Amino acid sequence: MLVGYSSSSEDEEEEEEEDEDGEENGSEAAATQTRRRSSGDFPTKKKIKVEDMSPKTRLPLPGCLLDMFPDEDDPQTEDASLHGGRLRSFKHERGNWATYVYFPYHPEEEFEELLEELLTAAGTRGLVLTPQEEFHLSLSQTVVLRHHWIQPFTQSLRAGLARCRRFVCSAEKLKIYCNAERTRTFLGVEVSTGCAQMLDLVRVVDKTMTEFQLETFYKDPSFHVSLAWCVGDLTEKMKEVLQELQSLVVGREDGPFPLVLDCAEVCCRTGNKTFRFPLEDKT
Structure with a gap:
């Protein structure tokens, strides 16, 4: 009932x-x-079609999902004014990850004081240099990886570096470098000890690069840590002040300042990811 x-x-x-x-x-x-x-004769309610719904009634996509699928052409990534005048070596494309292998250098207080002196001295001669945001010694050129290559690429690096031993290298001679596109000039300090071990590591890295048909390192590399840079090819102008800047490195009260790297861990930066490969201890 x-x-x-x-x-x-x-x-x-x-x-x-x-x-x-x-x-x-x-x-x-x-x-x-x-x-x-x-009789069950109740008034029926009209169903609302999805297409009749107001946009305000639809739930918005979470921001984390929108960030995963950015616009194909992001003008900000190509705007040199947003990057201190720097220009990309290759156009930014979705799915392409700029990648390079390197040793990180963690500056000590004395190094930071020396760098400030170098920048000030260069500025008095009309050469405005921008210090590097971070310091490293490259073991590869910058190449482009597709996203699905990242895992096998880093696995290959890890396998190749597994038996390489850690060592110490030093650098104290200033040198001028300019990129291949002649869009930036760098003031760097060149490695004087540990070059043989560096070459062994480059051969390991080059083997992985060859597996993925990527460009290998320079034939006659000048291992160095870039200190500062300026826009354009200002090689000749920088040469005019190089000797004066070098005197600040070797003429310090406590003697010449050598930049020392404890080469204990090789890093690979690809996009916003960093992979670390510890080297074997000598003991």
């Missing part, structure tokens, strides 16, 4: 009808209501 229960709003409507039309109208309304319940 089915029993129908009226809502409070329905009760109120029935009471209002009884007040206005009397008991007879109230009885007719009650009878009509009873017939509807017994």
